[in-house]
Amino acid sequence: MASQEAAQPAASATTLDVTTVLRALSDPVRLELVRQLRASDAPIACGTFDVAVAKNTLSHHFKTLREAGVIVTHRKGTQALNTLQEDELDAAFPGLLDAILPRRVRRASTTTTTAPPTRRTSAAR
Structure with a gap:
């Protein structure tokens, strides 16, 4: 018989605790998971995230x-x-999410600009 995981109710804005959220986001692996979820337009299956950790660690x-x-x-x-x-x-x-996980860097304009030429020192010649 397959085990069924009980559905966890979604958190509401009134039940979220800033310390708990920041602690959860403080780990680089968890931050990467959130980054991938934010970039996705659809839910992501547990086994398909691009992180290099063991399955039990990922579950944690x-x-x-x-x-x-x-x-x-x-x-x-x-x-x-x-x-x-x-x-x-x-x-x-x-x-909060925008501060720690910027979506994409927006281009200021559609035209490309070139950087001014750099001076070469005599050692570089």
């Missing part, structure tokens, strides 16, 4: 992020799919 990181309310995991068949709680985090802590 997902649990920490879930307990902090940063992500929600739900089952679809045999897959555990993860979703970033971006709206809830933005409501509770406006600008």
Whole structure:
């Protein structure tokens, strides 16, 4: 008989704790998981993240992020799919995700500029 994981209720902006969220985001592996989730348009299955850690370590990181309310995991068949709680985090802590995980650097203009030529020293000649 296959085990069923109980669905964890999504965190609301009123239940998120800033210390818990920041602690969850302080680990580089967890931060990378959140970065990948933020860049994705769809939930991501646990086994498909691009991180170089053991499966049991990855499970620990997902649990920490879930307990902090940063992500929600739900089952679809045999897959555990993860979703970033971006709206809830933005409501509770406006600008937090943008401050630590910029989406993309926006181009100031569509024209390309070239850098001014650099002077070569006599040692470089």
